[in-house]
Amino acid sequence: MRGLLLFATLGLAAAEDGLNAWLRYARLPPDIAKQATVPLNIVALNTTETSPVYVAGQELQKGIKGILDRSLNITHEASEGSSVVVGTIAAFNNSGISIGTPELxxxxxxxxxxxxxxxxxxQNERGALYGAFEYLSMLAQANFTEVAYATNPSAAIRWINQWDNMDGTIERGYAGPSIFFKGNAPVSNVTRVAEYARLLASIRVNGIVINNVNANAQILSDANMAGIARIADAMRPWGVKVGISLNFASPQTFGGLNTFDPLDKSVIAWWTKITDKLYQHVPDLAGFLVKANSEGQPGPLTYGRTLSDGANLFAKAAKPHGGIVMFRAFVYDNQHLNERNWKDDRANAAVDFFRGLDEKFDDNVVVQVKYGPIDFQVREPPSPLFAHLKQTASAIELQVTQEYLGQQCHLVYLPPLWKTILDFDLRVDGEKSVIGTDILSGKRFNKKGLTGYAAVVNVGQNATWLGSHLAMSNLYGYGRLAWDPTVNEVEILEDWTRLTFGLDDTVRETITRMSMESWPAYENYTGNLGIQTLTDITGPHYGPNPQSMDNNAWGQWTRADAFSIGMDRTVKNGTGFAGQYPTEVAAVFEEIETTPDDLLLWFHHVPYTHVLKNGKTVIQHFYDAHYAGAETAATFPTQWAKLEGLIDKQRFDETAFRLTYQAGHAIVWRDSINQFYNSLSGIADAHDRVNNHPWRVEAESMTLRGYRVTSVNPFEVASGLRIVQTVGNSSSASVSAKLNFTAGTYDVAVAYYDLYEGKASYELFLNDKSIGSWVGDNEYKLGYTVTRGIDGHSATRITFKGVDVKEGDVVRVDAKANGRETAPLDYIAVLPPGVVD
Known part of the structure; x- marks a missing residue:
């Protein structure tokens, strides 16, 4: 806990910055704490201060003191009497303590x-540490039940992939600079690294790749290897092994060779020497992560070699040291996809590239497969590659960082999305083949021991780790599901909420309800029916830009035209992707009648007038879903407001700001997507909502002083297709209009654009009385990928509640441009209470 004590309605609550996440060890109320029966001593059966068992003893002491205000001594030798004893099976046996545990x-x-x-x-020291965290989790949730049980991981590999660059920036990072790198070198102060390792250990993550898959070969310098060793030393006591991403072309770009051909003897010798040197610095290095021949990255295909040739190059070098190679299946050629070719399909790439290689990978290679065939979309079918890797170890790649899913500025609880994949039965050879319990566990193809999970998690230096307090439920949920993919996503959420925000039932029920509503809402207002997230794929992957999906070689196509939409991925008429699944699954996706509506446009190209199983046409469903999603997001600030006083002020205020922002940005999404497809199809909304905004006053229709009317790109991100912006980059301006609304109390919203590299200032007046002022500084408050454009990424709204308005009142916004921000305004909305614009 940090900060000043702040008065809350239920007593004094200390402000918290989020750094302790779910490991707060907050003091239980005395009447609850006194119900706990806690031993008098802690016995940690290891005296080595860097061992996970020793660390477990320290953690138990810290946690019990925090939760129950009881101070326990730590010893390292078993004794008679009341004790918490933690250690390995071997240590228990050596100490003379008789135990009878199931096989671990x-x-x-x-x-x-x-x-x-x-x-x-x-079973090992890591397991003992995990058990200590489990016990503390129970205490922190006031669960004093007597228990006796064993638990084993579903898979051996439970890793994190950082996308950190050596200069300290993070690709798709939304929470500040890297905690691992600065100034093109590993950091010297590893305090924050150790704190992160503690968090990861508490959710049973056992490995981390610390640098970007788009790797910089300079990481292999002697000085940087020494830096990696410092990081490994900081994480080792928590049972987290360190690995690194490699750039395939390193022998040429860093090593001075004239080739990086994986079958060239000089290349093989170079990688062997480099690997040996790495293991001298970090003897327990987990291994390597390799992205090859994808999105311009070098790889074995450059020399006409196979992907297995490339993976095995590293596997052979790492094998003597016990290292493994995670070889990404995210391989596709974005330079030669042609949308006009009805058979071209990026979704086919993984199976096409890896088909025929199943028996050709060394036994310490794990093919790391994104959960869907495209790229972390709001809904995808599972990758069919899992069904093709019968001999080769595989791991699923999930993404905690919300690249396409609101970039931590939108609440989107991800475990329900992941469960659609993990619970999917691929029916390989007609037998039960559930991805989570059968395939990733290794049971289905007898590969147990080298399968599992990897998640892209771009923590930064922000105290909240991910930039958002609520987004941390996704990191916690990842660890829980990687350990046991059958655990219920609501149970995960409730545990996380109690650990993070306390035991109050109202807090738990509210956060659980909002979080469980969040993914369906986001899917509704961004892209549904399997059409993918209709974001700007040629830009920041954040705001709406549906036309960016098509007419380029990136392959995330919708193939939308004036009459129809969707990718035909059938065997009989389309790209053939449906046929990559085993027979039973392929048969379901091949036919429109049997394809679930939530994946219809993923597998089929249909007219906008196609009638769904719910009786609506595709286009009307689009309209309705986008309105429904925005309406759900609009409830989030209201739901959260009821928790004031039940949560410390700092976290309450920071979260309230983000949820309010999300409610406004959901309307930007809703209007943009609906306006675009209404324009494209020419089909009206049956409920006459699209492009009909009775509560808005468009800025371009107001009286302007110092403003000029302009269009925007893409066109659909402006209400009425026009906005106003100042005539200069530092000039003052205003808009004003007489209101024709019946007298009453309204919420007044102003839609504007908040650009990077500028802080325009605004003030809202009603009859010359100031209602409120603000500055365009979201780039300092939010972590999304910033933009210099007036577009769907910079579009935002601010709302002033409870404003008394009479017919004939004059509303005015005074503004002053700054830097790149020409104080752009879109509209003012005057909304009766409860009305979602």
Whole structure:
């Protein structure tokens, strides 16, 4: 906890910045704490200060003191009496403590709580640490149940992929600079690195790749290897092994060779020497992550070699050291996809590239497969490649960082999305082949021991780690699902909420309800029916820009025209992608009648007038869904407001700001997508909402002083297709209009554009009385990919509630441009309470 004590309605609540996340160890109320039976001592069966068991003892002491205000001594030798004993099976046996545990697998643990005796037994030291965190999680949630159970991980690999660059920036990072790199070198102060390792250990993550998959070869310098060793030393006590991403062309660009051909003897010798040197610095290096021949990255295909040739190059070098190679299946040629060719399909790429290689990978290669065939979209079918890798180890790649999903500025709880993939039965050879429990566990193809999970998690130096307090539920949820993919997403959420915000039922129920509504709402207002997230794929991947999906070689096409929409991925008439699935699944997706509506446009090209199973046409569903999604997002600030006083002020205010922003940006999304497809199809909304905004006063129709009327790009991100902006980059301006609304109390919203590299100032007046002022400074408050354009990324709204308005009142906005921000305004909305514009 940090900051000043602030008065809350239920007593004094300390301001928190989020750094402790779900490991707050907040003090339980005395009447609850006194119900806990806690041993008098802690016995950690290891005296080495860098060992996970030793660390577990320290963590138990810290947690019990924080939660229950009880100070326990730590010893390292077993003794009679009341104790929490933590250690490995071997350590228990050596200490003379008799235990009878079920068989434990690597990283598994046994937890026994009986009266004032607690036994935490790990199969290894990591497992013992995980068990300690499990016990503390129970205490923190006031769960004092006597238990005796063993738990084992569903998969051996439970890794994080950082997309951190060596200069300290982060690709798709929304929470500040890297905690791993600065100035083209690993950081020297690893305090924050160790804090991150502690968080990861608490959710049973056992490995991390610390640099971007678009790797910089300079990471292999001697000085940088020493830096990697510092990071590994900081994470090792928490049982988190460090790995690195490699650039395939390093022998040429860094090593001075004239080739990086994976079959060239000099290249093989170079990688062997580099790998040996890496393991001298970090003897327990987890291994390597490789992105090759994708999005312009070099790889074995450059020399006509196979992907397995490339993966095995690294596997052979790492094998003597016990290292593994995570080889990404995200391989596609974005230079030669042609939308006019009805058979071209980026979704086909993974299976096309890896087909026929299943038996050709070395046994320490793991093919890392994105959960869907495209790229972390709001809804995709599962990648069919999982069904083709029967001999090769595989891992699923998820994304905690919300690249296409609101970039941590929109609340989107992701485990329900991930569960649609993990719970999917691929029916390989007609047998049960559920991705989470059968395939990723290794059971289905007898690959147990080298399968699992990887997640892109771009934490930064922001105290909240991900830039948003609520987004941390996704990191917590990832760890829980990687350990056990059958765990219920609501159970995960409720546990996280209690650990993060306390035990109040209203807090738990509200955050659970909002979070469970968030993914369906986001899907509704961004892109539904399987059409993908209709964002700007040629730009920041944040705001709306549906036309950017087509007419380029990136392959995330909708193939929308004036009459129809969707990708025909059938075998009989389309790209053939549906045929990449096993027979039973392929048959479902091949036919419109059997394809679920939420994936209809992923697999089929249909007229806008095609009638869905719910009785609506495709286009009317689009209109309705986008309105429904924005209406749900509009409830988030109101729901959150009811928690004031139940959550510390700092986290309450920071979250309230983001949820209010999301409610406004959801309207930007709704209007942009609906306006675009209404313009493209020419089909009216049956409810006459699209392009009909009775509560708005368009800026271009107001009296202007110092403003000029302009269009925007893309056109649909402006209400009425026009906006106003100042005539100069530092000039003052105003808009004004007489209001013709019945007298009453209204919410007044102003739609404007908040650009990077400028802080325009605004003030809203009613009859010359100031209602409020603000500055265009979202780039300092939010972590989304900033933009210099007047577009769907910079579009935002600010709302002033409870304004008394009479017919004939004059509303005015005074503004002053600054830098690149020419104080752009779109409209003013005067809304009766409860009306979503």
């Amino acid at each position: 697998e690597q990283d598994g643990f046994w937890l026994s709580i009986k009266g004032d005796t607690v036994e935490i037994v790990g």
